Amino acid sequence: MNTPQAWAEHQAEEYSTVGFGQSHNSLVKHSPRVENFVLGLAKHFPTLPERQRTIVLDVGCCDGGLVRHLVRDGYRAVGIDLPPVIKRALAEIPGAPLFAHNIESLSVADIVSICGGRQPHLIHLGEIIEHLVEDYRVLKTLFDALPASIADFHYLGV
Numbered sequence: 423m424n425t426p427q428a429w430a431e432h433q434a435e436e437y438s439t440v441g442f443g444q445s446h447n448s449l450v451k452h453s454p455r456v457e458n459f460v461l462g463l464a465k466h467f468p469t470l471p472e473r474q475r476t477i478v479l480d481v482g483c484c485d486g487g488l489v490r491h492l493v494r495d496g497y498r499a500v501g502i503d504l505p506p507v508i509k510r511a512l513a514e515i516p517g518a519p520l521f522a523h524n525i526e527s528l529s530v531a532d533i534v535s536i537c538g539g540r541q542p543h544l545i546h547l548g549e550i551i552e553h554l555v556e557d558y559r560v561l562k563t564l565f566d567a568l569p570a571s572i573a574d575f576h577y578l579g580v
Contacts (some may be wrong), residue, residue, distance in 0.1 A: 453487070459546070460491050470496045479533065479542040481564070482550035485511040486520045493519070500537050502528075525550070525560055533567040541569045 467473045473496035478490050483501025505522035512536035536565050545564050
């Protein structure tokens with residue numbers, strides 16, 4: 423499993439055998455972690471106009487629960503996850519801003535394209551770092567996709 427393709431295939435097999443990739447809407451919808459993240463974000467973007475200008479990319483979005491929370495609260499949110507993981511969410515919510523991609527194969531240009539041609543202002547990584555083969559390269563690509571005015575990563579206390 424030393425290539426991104428081999429890892430993606432392993433992850434697809436793992437997800438299909440342990441039940442990931444199925445919608446766990448009810449779990450995500452009432453998750454204290456999701457609520458805390460959204461509340462923490464609101465401290466940085468308190469007004470609706472600020473939120474409407476803020477593009478949030480959720481990497482490893484699973485069923486899109488966080489993306490739906492953010493969109494509901496006025497943010498421009500987009501989620502990506504491996505095709506076998508996100509497939510059911512895409513079927514359940516046609517037109518949702520969810521995309522099936524392996525983050526390890528994306529370039530800065532791909533990330534900007536997924537975000538509607540604009541750079542994301544914030545990138546949320548939900549429990550994916552341990553699944554990456556080339557973690558440093560992926561983090562650098564994600565960092566390079568942020569606007570130059572965003573100088574570093576922030577932890578929102580979740």
